[in-house]
Amino acid sequence: xxxxxxxxxxxxxxxxxxxxxxxxxxxxxxxxxxxxxxxxxxxxxxxxxxxxxxxxxxxxxxxxxxxxxxxxxxxxxxxxxxxxxxxxxxx
Numbered sequence: 709x710x711x712x713x714x715x716x717x718x719x720x721x722x723x724x725x726x727x728x729x730x731x732x733x734x735x736x737x738x739x740x741x742x743x744x745x746x747x748x749x750x751x752x753x754x755x756x757x758x759x760x761x762x763x764x765x766x767x768x769x770x771x772x773x774x775x776x777x778x779x780x781x782x783x784x785x786x787x788x789x790x791x792x793x794x795x796x797x798x799x
Contacts (some may be wrong), residue, residue: 742775743774747788748765748768753766758775758776758779
């Protein structure tokens with residue numbers, strides 16, 4: 709059966725995160741996603757230590773929304789930097 713190209717188009721996604729496992733969040737806790745930007749030149753895939761979510765960055769400048777519980781593990785990667793939000797903005 710010929711390929712319909714779905715695998716190729718999904719491989720070009722930039723800054724995607726996939727669920728590997730769910731970590732319970734205490735009731736009443738609001739977790740706002742963070743943004744991380746990749747400064748490397750190829751592809752980086754890593755798993756957040758807090759949630760088990762897998763994050764994939766494709767090429768320089770790729771961004772991904774990151775669960776705050778994964779912040780410490782992603783912040784240790786030299787090619788990643790957290791994108792700071794402007795204060796006073798409501799999203």
